[in-house]
Amino acid sequence: MNKREQGFTLIEIAIVLVIIGLLLGGVLKGQELITGARVRNFIQQQDGIKAAYFGFLDRYRALPGDYTQAVANIPGVVANAACGNGNGDGNGQVTTAANENILMWEHLSRAQFINGAFGCAAPVGGVPAAGSAPTNPYGAFMDFQFDANYNTPTGQRHNLKTGAQVPSDILAEIDRKVDDGNPAQGSFRAPSAPAATCVTVAAGVSSWNTNPPDPSCQATTLF
Numbered sequence: 210m211n212k213r214e215q216g217f218t219l220i221e222i223a224i225v226l227v228i229i230g231l232l233l234g235g236v237l238k239g240q241e242l243i244t245g246a247r248v249r250n251f252i253q254q255q256d257g258i259k260a261a262y263f264g265f266l267d268r269y270r271a272l273p274g275d276y277t278q279a280v281a282n283i284p285g286v287v288a289n290a291a292c293g294n295g296n297g298d299g300n301g302q303v304t305t306a307a308n309e310n311i312l313m314w315e316h317l318s319r320a321q322f323i324n325g326a327f328g329c330a331a332p333v334g335g336v337p338a339a340g341s342a343p344t345n346p347y348g349a350f351m352d353f354q355f356d357a358n359y360n361t362p363t364g365q366r367h368n369l370k371t372g373a374q375v376p377s378d379i380l381a382e383i384d385r386k387v388d389d390g391n392p393a394q395g396s397f398r399a400p401s402a403p404a405a406t407c408v409t410v411a412a413g414v415s416s417w418n419t420n421p422p423d424p425s426c427q428a429t430t431l432f
Contacts, residue, residue: 248382250346251371255387255430258343258351258369261322262432268320272367274303274313274353285319291331302355303367308332310354314342347374349427359429360398360408360415367432370400377407377426381417384428392417396431 265273269282275297279286288294292312303309314327323343330338337350344350349372357365371380384390384397392399392408393415399408407426409416417426 244379244382247346247379248386251375251379251383252387254343254345255369255371258317258323258353259430259432261317262353264322265317265320271299272297272301272303272313273316273320273322274309274311275299275301276316279312279316279319283316283319286315289329292329295329302365303353304355310352311337311341313353345372345375347372349374358401359431360393360401360403362401368429369432370429371427373427374425375427376422376424377417378419378422380407380426380428381419381422384417390417391415392428397428398431399426399428 262273265271265276269276269278271277276283277296277299279297280288280295286295291308292315293307295312295315297303297309297312298307303313308329308331311332312329314323315329317323318325318327325343327341327343330341332338332341337352342350342352351372352370353367354370355365355367358370359366359368380392380399381390384392384395388395388397391414392403393410399415399417404423404426406423407418409418
């Protein structure tokens with residue numbers, strides 16, 4: 210007696226393919242939602258710091274980190290071995306001199322313009338010490354300086370650096386949403402001499418690498 214061989218029917222195969230398609234679509238949609246959330250988080254953080262910077266300037270008529278009367282007028286700001294007497298030098302520039310770029314975060318937080326309690330401390334190996342500066346959504350320290358370290362510089366300007374460890378496709382999406390999508394121009398840019406894995410230049414036009422993205426890039430917002 211011959212045994213009858215049974216296989217999958219076309220309907221069963223179609224159902225399996227539909228389920229696989231739904232699962233793949235759900236994964237891709239989930240990744241898209243996660244990426245969107247990270248981009249929004251980044252933009253909100255950058256906007257918050259920018260608003261704090263200009264709010265401080267409006268209230269004290271001086272830049273955070275550069276303010277010469279911070280100890281006298283901001284409760285909690287005190288002299289510190291890493292940042293001198295707790296005041297800036299008042300030259301209108303937030304620089305690494307006397308760690309003004311680190312002191313800035315203490316001025317902003319003590320004056321309650323940003324969340325958190327930051328205290329000025331000397332950088333360790335060129336990196337801010339824990340608790341002295343905020344971090345981006347990927348855990349890297351942010352920085353604010355008066356320098357020319359941004360793509361195609363036209364002189365020194367104050368700029369907020371995102372910090373490293375940011376995927377280049379995330380930076381590309383941020384650039385498209387808040388600026389012009391070009392890492393070499395506009396208000397949101399790559400740093401000077403960006404890694405070739407982060408930014409590609411073809412026929413004189415710069416673009417963020419997204420296929421494949423580099424997992425550790427950075428950018429800066431010009432003020």
